[in-house]
Amino acid sequence: MDAVISIKGLEKTYASGLKALKPVDLDIARGEIFALLGPNGAGKTTMISIICGIVRPSAGTVTVDGFDIGRDYRQTRRRIGLVPQELHTDSFETVWATVSFSRGLFGYAPNPAHIEKVLRDLSLWDKRKAKIMELSGGMKRRVMIAKALSHEPEILFLDEPTAGVDVELRRDMWELVRRLRQSGVTIILTTHYIEEAEEMADRVGVINKGELILVEEKNELMKKLGKKELTLELAEPLAAVPAELGDWALTLAGDGHQLTYSYDGQAERTGIPSLLSRMRDLGIAFKDLQTRQSSLEDIFVSLVHEERSAA
Numbered sequence: 001m002d003a004v005i006s007i008k009g010l011e012k013t014y015a016s017g018l019k020a021l022k023p024v025d026l027d028i029a030r031g032e033i034f035a036l037l038g039p040n041g042a043g044k045t046t047m048i049s050i051i052c053g054i055v056r057p058s059a060g061t062v063t064v065d066g067f068d069i070g071r072d073y074r075q076t077r078r079r080i081g082l083v084p085q086e087l088h089t090d091s092f093e094t095v096w097a098t099v100s101f102s103r104g105l106f107g108y109a110p111n112p113a114h115i116e117k118v119l120r121d122l123s124l125w126d127k128r129k130a131k132i133m134e135l136s137g138g139m140k141r142r143v144m145i146a147k148a149l150s151h152e153p154e155i156l157f158l159d160e161p162t163a164g165v166d167v168e169l170r171r172d173m174w175e176l177v178r179r180l181r182q183s184g185v186t187i188i189l190t191t192h193y194i195e196e197a198e199e200m201a202d203r204v205g206v207i208n209k210g211e212l213i214l215v216e217e218k219n220e221l222m223k224k225l226g227k228k229e230l231t232l233e234l235a236e237p238l239a240a241v242p243a244e245l246g247d248w249a250l251t252l253a254g255d256g257h258q259l260t261y262s263y264d265g266q267a268e269r270t271g272i273p274s275l276l277s278r279m280r281d282l283g284i285a286f287k288d289l290q291t292r293q294s295s296l297e298d299i300f301v302s303l304v305h306e307e308r309s310a311a
């Protein structure tokens with residue numbers, strides 16, 4: 001892998017004694033979209049903040065394009081754009097001035113053409129003369145992204161990019177992220193919206209209690225762990241799953257009206273034809289049926305749940 005970020009043995013223990021990151025090893029490939037999923041307090045922001053030089057690690061190393069985040073802070077930081085979770089942009093400055101100023105902070109010469117492109121891409125061009133404090137929350141969030149892109153970073157971190165934004169802005173952001181990837185930018189996003197990871201990510205990492213419990217290509221993950229479910233709407237309710245159907249993984253719901261069979265969609269034999277013929281023999285009729293592929297959300301919940309019960 002051509003790793004643009006390489007994380008080795010990264011640990012963080014806060015002054016309170018809380019271990020926010022257990023040793024984490026992770027390589028981020030150049031040009032990929034990597035989604036970091038995890039419940040509240042899992043350590044996502046801590047990890048991003050360390051890579052961006054905001055939080056100091058307790059142990060381990062991180063290199064960005066071969067530069068060490070500690071020793072070569074300036075070199076690493078100028079390659080990175082960060083869109084933080086919290087908006088702190090209340091200001092009397094205009095959109096144009098704010099975004100242009102951000103670029104200057106990284107030591108780059110002014111480039112009005114680039115700033116104009118960023119503002120246009122984010123539908124902020126019409127607002128360029130507006131003061132930040134006059135903007136709506138969604139607009140402010142766009143400004144945060146514009147600031148992060150002002151110095152043409154190779155790597156963009158988006159910490160919960162669409163928390164609390166409306167559907168339209170979320171779609172716009174997804175579109176923008178795709179365009180950025182096409183232009184060669186590596187994107188690392190944290191999200192609570194699993195739908196977002198499912199839609200966008202090339203690879204997914206799941207972090208729980210400071211531990212990276214899984215890193216996998218999204219498509220592989222969905223194939224490997226994805227279960228399918230067949231739900232039969234019964235003509236007459238059942239009080240319990242009949243013993244004669246004990247060979248199939250069945251559950252009863254909807255006051256006995258819904259019989260659900262969970263099976264491995266990748267398996268050669270699903271067990272469905274034999275189940276249906278056994279049901280016919282037993283005189284159990286159904287009115288309707290539907291199948292459902294488990295989503296990344298189901299996979300995530302079961303992973304985090306397994307970890308919790310193992311702990």
Ligand SMILES: Nc1ncnc2c1ncn2[C@@H]1O[C@H](COP(=O)(O)OP(=O)(O)OP(=O)(O)O)[C@@H](O)[C@H]1O
Pocket residue numbers: 014015016018020038039040041042043044045046047
């Ligand atoms: N400055 C700090 N001092 C002490 N503990 C902290 C500090 N910052 C974060 N923590 C703790 O470290 C753990 C990881 O927090 P972090 O913000 O990295 O999680 P997260 O995965 O980003 O969560 P969320 O999804 O809620 O943003 C949490 O238990 C949090 O309370």
